[in-house]
Amino acid sequence: MSLFEVKNITVAFGGVKALNDVSFGVDKGEIFTIIGPNGAGKSTLFNVISRIYEPSKGEIYFENQNISKTKPHNISKLGIARTFQNLELFENATVLQNLLLGRHIYKKTNILSEVFFTPSARKQEHEYRLKVEEVIDFLDLQHYRDTLINGLPYGVRKNVELARALCTDPKLLLLDEPSSGLTNEETIDLGFWIKDIQSLLGITIIMIEHDMSFVNKVSDRILALNYGKILASGLPEEIKNNADVKQAYMGE
Amino acid sequence: MRFIFKTKYSQDINIAKHNGDRFWYSLLILIMAALPLVLDDFYLGEISYICILSIAGIGLMILSGYTGLASLGHAAFLGVGAYTHAFLLTNGIPFYASIPIVIVVSFLVGAAIGIPILRLTGMYLAIATLALGFIAEHVFIKWEHFTGGNRGLPVPQPEFLGMSFYDSVFFYYVCLVFLIAAMFAAINILRSPTGRAFVAIRDSEIAAQSLGVNLGLYKALSFAISGAFTGLAGALLAHYIGYLAPDIFNIFLSLTLLLLIVVGGMGSLHGTVFGAIFVGFLPQLIAICRDYLPSSIGSQPGLEPMLFGIILVFFILYEPLGIYGRWIKIKLFFELFPTYKRQTFKKQKVFTKSDRV
Numbered sequence: 001m002s003l004f005e006v007k008n009i010t011v012a013f014g015g016v017k018a019l020n021d022v023s024f025g026v027d028k029g030e031i032f033t034i035i036g037p038n039g040a041g042k043s044t045l046f047n048v049i050s051r052i053y054e055p056s057k058g059e060i061y062f063e064n065q066n067i068s069k070t071k072p073h074n075i076s077k078l079g080i081a082r083t084f085q086n087l088e089l090f091e092n093a094t095v096l097q098n099l100l101l102g103r104h105i106y107k108k109t110n111i112l113s114e115v116f117f118t119p120s121a122r123k124q125e126h127e128y129r130l131k132v133e134e135v136i137d138f139l140d141l142q143h144y145r146d147t148l149i150n151g152l153p154y155g156v157r158k159n160v161e162l163a164r165a166l167c168t169d170p171k172l173l174l175l176d177e178p179s180s181g182l183t184n185e186e187t188i189d190l191g192f193w194i195k196d197i198q199s200l201l202g203i204t205i206i207m208i209e210h211d212m213s214f215v216n217k218v219s220d221r222i223l224a225l226n227y228g229k230i231l232a233s234g235l236p237e238e239i240k241n242n243a244d245v246k247q248a249y250m251g252e
Numbered sequence: 253m254r255f256i257f258k259t260k261y262s263q264d265i266n267i268a269k270h271n272g273d274r275f276w277y278s279l280l281i282l283i284m285a286a287l288p289l290v291l292d293d294f295y296l297g298e299i300s301y302i303c304i305l306s307i308a309g310i311g312l313m314i315l316s317g318y319t320g321l322a323s324l325g326h327a328a329f330l331g332v333g334a335y336t337h338a339f340l341l342t343n344g345i346p347f348y349a350s351i352p353i354v355i356v357v358s359f360l361v362g363a364a365i366g367i368p369i370l371r372l373t374g375m376y377l378a379i380a381t382l383a384l385g386f387i388a389e390h391v392f393i394k395w396e397h398f399t400g401g402n403r404g405l406p407v408p409q410p411e412f413l414g415m416s417f418y419d420s421v422f423f424y425y426v427c428l429v430f431l432i433a434a435m436f437a438a439i440n441i442l443r444s445p446t447g448r449a450f451v452a453i454r455d456s457e458i459a460a461q462s463l464g465v466n467l468g469l470y471k472a473l474s475f476a477i478s479g480a481f482t483g484l485a486g487a488l489l490a491h492y493i494g495y496l497a498p499d500i501f502n503i504f505l506s507l508t509l510l511l512l513i514v515v516g517g518m519g520s521l522h523g524t525v526f527g528a529i530f531v532g533f534l535p536q537l538i539a540i541c542r543d544y545l546p547s548s549i550g551s552q553p554g555l556e557p558m559l560f561g562i563i564l565v566f567f568i569l570y571e572p573l574g575i576y577g578r579w580i581k582i583k584l585f586f587e588l589f590p591t592y593k594r595q596t597f598k599k600q601k602v603f604t605k606s607d608r609v
Contacts, residue, residue, distance in 0.1 A: 075462070075464075088456040088459035092451070093448075101460075104448070115440055126265075
């Protein structure tokens with residue numbers, strides 16, 4: 001049984017079907033990449049999974065539990081974290097505060113204990129910080145802890161967003177174009193980190209990506225979408241040689 | 253320049269980040285406590301009023317400055333606090349019991365209003381809160397049993413700790429203590445997960461949601477907390493005014509609060525105090541200026557709202573971070589002297605923000 005399953009998802013915006021009867025499953029511990037030309041429905045798929053869009057049809061299962069009706073803010077409690085294509089960081093907060101928000105789902109204090117900042121609130125802050133520091137060490141963000149997001153270069157921001165997602169201690173990580181806007185060196189680093197997230201932290205990854213050499217290097221399986229439909233799915237080599245995929249990307 | 257060597261996580265959690273903080277803020281509190289020795293009743297009254305405005309400002313700051321939700325009707329909460337307090341005191345409830353009740357009532361009123369109203373965002377939320385202000389003013393007029401309607405409601409000035417509220421020195425200390433307590437409460441909220449969730453909602457709702465922040469709940473909570481602070485300020489304001497009439501809590505008071513947080517500096521608690529000093533003394537300043545202006549201008553009615561408006565526009569255009577923002581720049585100028593560069597605070601072009609998800 002797969003860790004994560006999408007069954008017959010259809011999303012229609014008026015007459016446009018952004019996703020048309022898409023089904024696939026992702027096994028535990030896998031790096032699963034979704035590729036496709038612009039407008040193929042990749043980001044729509046992510047937004048359906050994080051419950052920002054309502055699917056017109058179909059169900060999503062995570063650990064055999066139907067999450068198609070779960071509230072958007074409860075998705076991360078189940079263990080699904082995500083990053084965004086056009087960074088959605090808290091711009092006027094420091095890196096540390098951004099990462100601490102990643103621990104929000106573990107909040108135990110109520111508003112009264114926070115107003116008086118009771119010892120339990122202080123203890124909770126310490127516990128949050130311990131986990132955040134682990135992630136900071138993992139992604140080499142030590143240097144930026146107290147910097148405002150506003151003042152950070154793009155590559156570091158991308159990294160902070162990945163770190164914030166990791167702070168939630170997810171079982172499934174959704175990465176929306178993690179390498180876009182990164183330099184070659186940063187992309188290579190990212191490749192190592194993604195492999196490490198898979199092997200050291202045991203997190204399953206679904207990733208949307210355009211950089212094919214990067215995709216081929218890190219992915220275990222690939223799914224190709226075009227116009228909301230599945231073109232092909234399989235191992236990287238299979239996809240590379242698939243006639244439909246070639247046609248969608250390069251034309252006749 | 254000061255470099256802070258961090259060896260414990262507590263250093264990031266503590267309110268005072270270093271001994272300099274501890275020294276200056278303690279000194280400030282000492283000076284504030286010693287003020288009655290040198291100032292006469294008039295100035296003590298003015299400073300008490302500034303303390304009250306600051307508390308209300310903290311309330312609006314949490315809502316607008318930290319959660320990013322506009323409110324143009326915050327005088328309604330001042331009214332709720334003031335009338336509730338006056339009503340309770342009239343019915344013989346002692347001061348120390350009345351204040352907590354006022355805070356709870358304003359909190360609940362804030363939550364009750366917040367839950368439906370916060371489905372709106374941006375401009376529509378501003379209009380809805382504007383309407384809230386008018387509705388509240390109307391309720392204060394019509395609900396005569398509770399508010400005395402247009403006849404007004406005298407505020408009893410009971411004894412508290414054996415002192416009378418007519419004593420301006422005592423009232424000054426009461427306001428000061430409440431301001432300090434409110435400050436600590438606000439700082440504590442803002443350094444806890446709830447405060448961070450507010451900031452998250454302000455900067456990116458969609459990311460906040462994906463990290464497990466229940467948007468509806470936290471927006472309503474922000475409105476309720478904001479209401480509680482403003483309600484407390486209202487209770488103190490009732491003592492300050494002495495006689496409540498519905499038209500005190502009008503749109504102009506709401507706009508004064510808005511001016512307070514914008515001029516003080518959006519998103520900073522320091523800003524509430526700076527802003528309160530500014531809007532507290534501004535009417536006096538205008539009154540003094542009137543004497544020196546030619547009588548054709550000086551005796552014009554409506555000079556105040558006009559100046560308030562101009563100042564608001566001026567700050568939004570030239571110093572969006574308010575007086576506190578300016579203070580930070582001045583401080584940095586001296587820390588880095590002589591290597592300070594004007595470019596440091598130049599606004600960066602935003603190249604990553606878009607409406608796409």
